[in-house]
Amino acid sequence: MELTIDQIWKKYKDKAAVSQVSLKLTPGVWGLLGANGAGKTTLMRMVAGILKPTEGRVLYDGISIQVLGEKYRDIFGYLPQEFGFYPEFTVQDYLEYMAVLKGLTKKESKRRIEELLENMSLAEVRKKKIIKLSGGMKRRVGIAQALLNEPEVLILDEPTSGLDPGERVRFRNLLSEFASHDRIVLISTHIVSDVEYIATCNAVMKDGRILASGTTEELVTMVEGKVWTGSIPMEQLAKYERKLQIVNLKNEENGMVSIRYLSEDPGIADSKKEVPRLEDLYLWLFPEDRFEKEAE
Numbered sequence: 001m002e003l004t005i006d007q008i009w010k011k012y013k014d015k016a017a018v019s020q021v022s023l024k025l026t027p028g029v030w031g032l033l034g035a036n037g038a039g040k041t042t043l044m045r046m047v048a049g050i051l052k053p054t055e056g057r058v059l060y061d062g063i064s065i066q067v068l069g070e071k072y073r074d075i076f077g078y079l080p081q082e083f084g085f086y087p088e089f090t091v092q093d094y095l096e097y098m099a100v101l102k103g104l105t106k107k108e109s110k111r112r113i114e115e116l117l118e119n120m121s122l123a124e125v126r127k128k129k130i131i132k133l134s135g136g137m138k139r140r141v142g143i144a145q146a147l148l149n150e151p152e153v154l155i156l157d158e159p160t161s162g163l164d165p166g167e168r169v170r171f172r173n174l175l176s177e178f179a180s181h182d183r184i185v186l187i188s189t190h191i192v193s194d195v196e197y198i199a200t201c202n203a204v205m206k207d208g209r210i211l212a213s214g215t216t217e218e219l220v221t222m223v224e225g226k227v228w229t230g231s232i233p234m235e236q237l238a239k240y241e242r243k244l245q246i247v248n249l250k251n252e253e254n255g256m257v258s259i260r261y262l263s264e265d266p267g268i269a270d271s272k273k274e275v276p277r278l279e280d281l282y283l284w285l286f287p288e289d290r291f292e293k294e295a296e
């Protein structure tokens with residue numbers, strides 16, 4: 001099974017939201033990483049077949065998704081970023097309704113809904129109206145509807161927004177398990193930890209283009225030799241924050257701060273070279289996103 005994104009563009013007047021993107025997605029979890037406005041949603045909507053590319057095409061096992069039409073929808077699950085619910089429906093009624101739209105039989109629908117209510121920890125609120133649910137619960141209902149037809153291709157646009165840390169971990173485990181059954185899962189996020197441990201491959205997007213793609217090990221070689229840790233006195237932190245690109249910091253006991261930073265050369269005496277992680281690469285490519293990360 002293979003989903004091929006072949007040279008796609010989406011142009012709006014004089015601006016290209018997506019520029020000449022090509023990717024070959026094979027079974028596994030794919031992380032689509034990028035800052036807000038990078039073009040992730042536009043790309044995902046084209047892969048979902050709900051937005052027509054200005055140029056280029058998306059192929060499922062070599063056949064254009066436009067040609068596949070309904071057939072593509074049958075093997076496909078999608079959670080959009082902005083998700084319209086039916087607020088007066090209960091969780092169970094809503095999932096039953098979506099199962100009918102997706103063409104599940106009564107028997108399949110019953111089995112899948114029971115499984116998903118259990119897996120998504122929604123069993124206790126099955127009779128609650130959606131309008132009464134918390135943001136995290138609503139998101140879980142959205143994820144459950146995307147999984148109803150056990151799709152071969154699952155596309156999730158910023159699926160973890162609104163989930164608390166415990167829910168995020170459960171969600172990641174669920175996706176890993178799901179993808180292990182020969183399925184393609186594509187997740188867009190600007191939160192590196194959402195995909196760092198579960199993605200088989202990642203694609204990094206900026207200004208409508210894919211800057212890099214590959215396994216985490218392949219991608220982090222871009223910052224090989226540029227990740228350091230060093231210790232500085234607490235009172236000098238502001239000075240170093242202006243000078244260095246800091247990934248994170250940790251207070252030590254003796255009034256010192258240990259900082260992990262990105263730099264071509266060590267910016268602090270006695271710095272130690274570190275093994276790069278995906279988060280280091282992300283901040284190297286999106287230095288402006290550091291403030292957003294801290295705000296979370």
Ligand SMILES: Nc1ncnc2c1ncn2[C@@H]1O[C@H](COP(=O)(O)OP(=O)(O)OP(=O)(O)O)[C@@H](O)[C@H]1O
Pocket residue numbers: 012015016017034035036037038039040041042043081
């Ligand atoms: N219908 C549209 N008309 C004009 N410009 C658009 C339209 N849709 C998206 N854009 C522009 O294309 C760029 C990419 O938007 P997109 O929503 O795909 O980014 P994103 O990476 O998903 O960001 P976010 O996570 O904030 O949604 C943005 O600059 C956006 O303003």
